[in-house]
Amino acid sequence: xxxxxTGAAGFIGGALLRRLLADATVAEITAIDLAAQPSWSxxxxxxWISGALDAAVLARLGRxxxxxxxHLASVPGARAEAEPVLGRRVNLDASLDLLQWLAxxxxxxxVVYASSIAVYGPLDAAVxxxxxxxxxxxxxxxxxxxxxxxxxxxxxxxxxxGVSLRLPGIVARPRPVSGxxxxxxxxxxxxxxxxxxxxxxxxAAATCWWLSRTAVVDHLVLAGAAEICGVLQLxxxxxxxxxxxxxxxxMFGAERTRLVTYDPDERIEAVFGRYPPLDTRAELxxxxxxxxxxxxxxxxxxxxxxx
Amino acid sequence: xxxxxTGAAGFIGGALLRRLLADATVAEITAIDLAAQPSWSxxxxxxWISGALDAAVLARLGRxxxxxxxHLASVPGARAEAEPVLGRRVNLDASLDLLQWLAxxxxxxxVVYASSIAVYGPLDAAVxxxxxxxxxxxxxxxxxxxxxxxxxxxxxxxxxxGVSLRLPGIVARPRPVSGxxxxxxxxxxxxxxxxxxxxxxxxAAATCWWLSRTAVVDHLVLAGAAEICGVLQLxxxxxxxxxxxxxxxxMFGAERTRLVTYDPDERIEAVFGRYPPLDTRAELxxxxxxxxxxxxxxxxxxxxxxx
Numbered sequence: 001x002x003x004x005x006t007g008a009a010g011f012i013g014g015a016l017l018r019r020l021l022a023d024a025t026v027a028e029i030t031a032i033d034l035a036a037q038p039s040w041s042x043x044x045x046x047x048w049i050s051g052a053l054d055a056a057v058l059a060r061l062g063r064x065x066x067x068x069x070x071h072l073a074s075v076p077g078a079r080a081e082a083e084p085v086l087g088r089r090v091n092l093d094a095s096l097d098l099l100q101w102l103a104x105x106x107x108x109x110x111v112v113y114a115s116s117i118a119v120y121g122p123l124d125a126a127v128x129x130x131x132x133x134x135x136x137x138x139x140x141x142x143x144x145x146x147x148x149x150x151x152x153x154x155x156x157x158x159x160x161x162g163v164s165l166r167l168p169g170i171v172a173r174p175r176p177v178s179g180x181x182x183x184x185x186x187x188x189x190x191x192x193x194x195x196x197x198x199x200x201x202x203x204a205a206a207t208c209w210w211l212s213r214t215a216v217v218d219h220l221v222l223a224g225a226a227e228i229c230g231v232l233q234l235x236x237x238x239x240x241x242x243x244x245x246x247x248x249x250x251m252f253g254a255e256r257t258r259l260v261t262y263d264p265d266e267r268i269e270a271v272f273g274r275y276p277p278l279d280t281r282a283e284l285x286x287x288x289x290x291x292x293x294x295x296x297x298x299x300x301x302x303x304x305x306x307x
Numbered sequence: 308x309x310x311x312x313t314g315a316a317g318f319i320g321g322a323l324l325r326r327l328l329a330d331a332t333v334a335e336i337t338a339i340d341l342a343a344q345p346s347w348s349x350x351x352x353x354x355w356i357s358g359a360l361d362a363a364v365l366a367r368l369g370r371x372x373x374x375x376x377x378h379l380a381s382v383p384g385a386r387a388e389a390e391p392v393l394g395r396r397v398n399l400d401a402s403l404d405l406l407q408w409l410a411x412x413x414x415x416x417x418v419v420y421a422s423s424i425a426v427y428g429p430l431d432a433a434v435x436x437x438x439x440x441x442x443x444x445x446x447x448x449x450x451x452x453x454x455x456x457x458x459x460x461x462x463x464x465x466x467x468x469g470v471s472l473r474l475p476g477i478v479a480r481p482r483p484v485s486g487x488x489x490x491x492x493x494x495x496x497x498x499x500x501x502x503x504x505x506x507x508x509x510x511a512a513a514t515c516w517w518l519s520r521t522a523v524v525d526h527l528v529l530a531g532a533a534e535i536c537g538v539l540q541l542x543x544x545x546x547x548x549x550x551x552x553x554x555x556x557x558m559f560g561a562e563r564t565r566l567v568t569y570d571p572d573e574r575i576e577a578v579f580g581r582y583p584p585l586d587t588r589a590e591l592x593x594x595x596x597x598x599x600x601x602x603x604x605x606x607x608x609x610x611x612x613x614x
Contacts (some may be wrong), residue, residue, distance in 0.1 A: 084410075084464070092403075096395070096399075100395065103391075133440055136456065136460065139464070142456050142459070142460040145456055146453040146457065149449050149453055150449065153446055153449040156444065157446070
């Protein structure tokens with residue numbers, strides 16, 4: 001099996017690459033990232049391309065012949081909002097260039113695109129599912145939605161077999177967590193795990209969707225092997241911050257929970273702290289599972305960051 | 308008032324340009340089109356740029372300072388489906404380049420984008436309105452939807468004041484009508500007006516949305532002057548082919564209706580001949596009116612093509 005991974009040195013990409021390298025049926029992985037090849041990934045099956053994903057890099061690779069493609073490379077939401085021209089180049093144009101190049105494959109490749117819950121915009125529906133109409137309210141979300149549409153069109157044309165996975169905020173991103181509005185989700189976990197004080201910018205009652213890197217890598221691998229096309233909303237635990245803090249107390253001792261104080265920022269609370277329940281019955285039926293419990297989520301989220 | 312029109316030599320663009328030139332408050336019109344400047348448009352207020360709409364052309368124009376922009380340039384649907392790379396360059400990339408360039412305006416310009424009913428995809432809803440969820444089923448429709456999203460995002464950012472108008476097939480395009488799946492709508496009118504036989508590729512019972520060029524120019528001008536942002540579905544008459552043929556009989560004599568024979572092509576009928584009713588109450592309330600009657604539609608549609 002020949003695989004392409006973009007954003008292969010990233011938080012999720014690195015973990016995906018480790019998982020793929022553990023699979024003996026994987027014959028070759030082409031990995032693209034701005035960053036240099038991490039030492040842990042030196043494996044004769046890895047071809048590492050260090051540089052921006054653009055039409056010139058793709059043209060040098062010649063005609064594509066991958067069985068599976070995982071497209072993860074992107075500029076995070078807060079940075080794309082502040083630098084929309086950069087956001088367009090990376091999150092939109094480079095993605096469209098990649099899809100157009102892959103459309104010239106001899107054999108129709110399976111393409112898994114890391115989309116985002118940012119496509120929904122205001123999360124004011126009673127329940128959110130992949131059928132909720134996207135109304136993106138950030139440039140990042142607009143570009144993610146546009147790429148979902150382009151991937152669906154290449155799939156309709158028979159050139160690709162594409163699926164877009166809408167990822168929630170994934171925990172726990174390594175510190176310092178920057179460029180993400182949902183950074184507090186990871187910062188909270190790191191602080192209490194380290195026994196440090198944490199001033200939380202959302203209230204204890206704030207509700208978010210929680211998913212670990214371990215679980216999202218499971219989802220990516222499963223989506224790569226599946227046949228289903230279109231858009232999937234990844235299942236995630238729907239937990240309050242208080243519920244997560246309680247879980248951290250059970251993991252590290254109840255006294256740790258006293259390290260948290262709340263100083264809600266109304267803007268962050270409104271966008272990242274009032275997530276309604278998810279309806280992911282269709283995805284659960286396909287075998288996409290969230291972490292299962294707060295304890296499992298925290299255990300997965302705080303596993304050693306070795307990627 | 309300073310105005311930019313793209314696709315200014317086209318079927319709709321030419322008629323819009325004539326209308327704008329008749330308005331004494333229009334101080335300057337920058338007109339971009341692949342075609343050379345038509346002689347009828349030589350007016351000291353017109354700056355004609357003959358060439359493809361791309362980032363290089365826009366850069367040469369310097370910093371934009373338009374009050375209103377009408378973005379009409381596009382590759383038609385059937386051609387974009389056959390040549391998706393061309394379709395992307397013109398219908399998507401050039402549009403995004405234009406919007407990004409306009410976002411650098413000193414004063415937030417009003418932008419009217421000619422989108423299309425192709426964004427809806429299969430017209431299998433009981434009633435279609437601007438609230439119907441887009442599920443584009445052509446590359447042309449996918450690109451039009453993506454530009455709608457980009458325009459809405461620039462508007463949300465406060466850089467532009469954008470509105471996307473979803474145009475149905477406009478009659479009567481000049482002969483030969485090519486590149487449009489809905490070409491039969493125009494061909495039927497021309498043939499019967501000229502007293503020629505016509506083999507109709509959809510049934511007499513086929514229903515379409517009918518709108519004349521006269522009415523769509525009214526809509527563009529009105530949208531340019533309005534404040535409303537987002538997406539509007541242009542009102543159109545919901546008529547069967549039999550109803551239109553009957554109207555042509557009243558216009559040219561009943562014997563003309565015998566010139567039509569029906570040889571329905573199931574593929575054309577399925578995509579272009581089963582349009583459900585439109586719900587455009589919101590747009591009608593804003594002053595967007597269709598032609599009003601079959602007689603008025605035909606009279607507008609068959610007015611001399613002098614643009």
